[in-house]
Amino acid sequence: MQISIHALLGGAHHARGLTVIIDVFRAFSTACYAINAGAARIIPVAELEQAYALKREHPDWLLMGERDAIKQPGFDFGNSPTEVEAVDLSGLTVVHTTSAGTQGLVAAMSAPEVSEVLTGSFVNLGATVEYIRSRAPEAVTFVAMGTAGRERSGEDDLCAMYMKNELQGVPNRFEAIKGYLATIESARKFFDPKADYAPERDFELCTALDRFDFALTAGRDEDGLLTLRAAKPAPA
């Protein structure tokens, strides 16, 4: 298995093989909490306008996401795991749009050499690694999406490295990583009492290693929309 680590939106466009789009703070951690809360389907979109158009067409669908980390007008949830952690989303469809994560997914889905697309985060890291092993791909690309897909961020870079290490049998030390993540620029909002759109609990929820036992795979549904669904790795 040939493993590459790419970064930012450009990295998603040039990915190859099985591709994992990583966004720890907060898109794909939040997506996992939404699926765990019962969401039947998450539809990641790049453009805010597309999210509003889907809502007009399907008034019962919910909107989740952010711009500049802030929940947008008319949205049901921000891009915050704390907001969806304890709600009942059973059977509901959630449209998700974010500055980095969902942009990367959309880019990877149209990249010519990509065979399959997954999300990446610490909350379902072990299940994602197991899923990759079960697919035994020739090439794997991890894409660390960073801040707004334009600037590298420690949490996504370290998550990419962590997954690569797991696949290659190299030991990781999560507690040390978590301590470091609390100090970096992209985590500052979680510890700023004025940033009520990013509560400190988001940091805890996004760094809950292996809280979930499913990978999130991206595919096209019958209606042509990009959809994230939970996939449990097949038993060995």
Ligand SMILES: O=C(O)[C@H](CS(=O)(=O)O)OP(=O)(O)O
């Ligand atoms: O909501 C977030 O924390 C981020 C905002 S940004 O990318 O740092 O501007 O969105 P995400 O797409 O989850 O990185």
